[in-house]
Amino acid sequence: MNASWLGMDVGGSKIQVRIEDRSGRLLFDQQWPTGPWSGEPWSRKSARMAELIAFACKQAKLTAPPVAVGIGAHGCDTPEECAAMTALMADRLPGSVCQVVNDAALVALSAYGEPAAGLIAGTGSVAVARGADGGWLQTGGWGWVVGDEGGASGLVRAAIGAILLDWDGGCQDDPLTTTLVEAFGVAHLLDLPSQLLRKPASEWSRHAPLIFDCLPRDSRLARQVVDAAVVSLTSLILRLRERGATFNQVIAAGGVIRHQPVLFGLLANALRQHDAGLSLSLLQAAPVSGALRLARQIAPEASLSSPLRGV
Known part of the structure; x- marks a missing residue:
């Protein structure tokens, strides 16, 4: 045969x-x-x-x-x-x-050696790993309306929310604010939320890299958004363990985590703080x-x- x-x-x-x-x-x-x-x-x-x-x-x-x-x-x-x-x-x-x-x-199956969790931070965000019974457990992956924190769509949604909260506090001069207003082509920052409904997430989520571009410009809002994304992605992994998944490595894939080394580094450090033996690496295949x-x-x-x- x-x-x-x-x-x-x-x-x-x-x-x-x-x-x-x-x-x-x-x-x-x-x-x-x-x-x-x-x-x-x-x-x-x-x-x-x-x-x-x-x-x-x-x-x-x-x-x-x-x-x-x-x-x-x-x-x-x-x-x-x-x-x-x-x-x-x-x-x-x-x-x-x-x-x-x-x-x-x-993503998890692509890892060799010890069992791994798979983490995707692309347009959306989701984590998976095998449970104690050998079946697959999943956290996240809910879509941008209520989830996908750490994915491109969740990052842009969170950035707009941060901009609006800043506006409520009497501020509108953060580099992230001016950058997204220009990128979306709106007349005023209050017009930003409606842009998420007028176009598909696959289109407007492409603005996510701009958030990271604002970090070297000392954007307070961009730092808040990225830090919150790290917390959310870390939580996806920890919830898998809470449900009985056993793994010592996390394999990451998706455009955001692959192309934003700042996010990767912060996430790797956050995971190590919870477990010094928990490693993070990018999917190679x-x-x-x-x-x-x-x-x-x-x-x-x-x-x-x-x-x-x-x-």
Whole structure:
């Protein structure tokens, strides 16, 4: 049997599929835009994933279905949702073992060595880790309206809130205030909140780097916003431990944490203050590598004689 394993990362903006053989040799690796996803019925999502998997297997010239398929899917936020999507994919992939997890879990799965928590601080923010029973625990990931502190959308929302509180106190000359008023192109700072409703978060959250740009300009508000983000991201990790997750390393991914070394350094220090042995590092591999590791975990070579269809 020419065994192969397939990993799929379905993120908010792109989908990546990678196939490896028994020795780890790469057989296929390609990306596509995610397209319509949030709000789509699960049947349509599973059909889209199965279509891309079939295409990948054909392009890789596989002579048999992959032994296992590991999938990280954006929007599968609860164990029940992951189990339901796993069942749908198992029906569409009858020759393979299949498991679907939240796409954030792929960050933790990409780590080697000791168990890790995965932390994403990109447009939004979320943390994941395995619980004592082996299932996945998640903190955060609520969306910008009520959460995503430390992510780009949460940072911009918090910055606007800080600017408005400063205005209530009789101030409007902080560098962060003038910077965001100019960036959003509004006539007055009181017009800033409405901008969050007029455009999608994916658009206005791009202003998040401006907050960090204001730090060297002695912006009191920018420092408040960044410090609060560090507290929030630290809390995501600590809540995982409070719920029984065991890990000594945190693997971070996402544009904000990757491109803002100030935030990374402050967060690493905050985590060490709670546990001197808790390390923070940036994800070095594509998240799809975590999906491949999941596939190999649910169907290692030793189990090839009696695979399961869904786990």
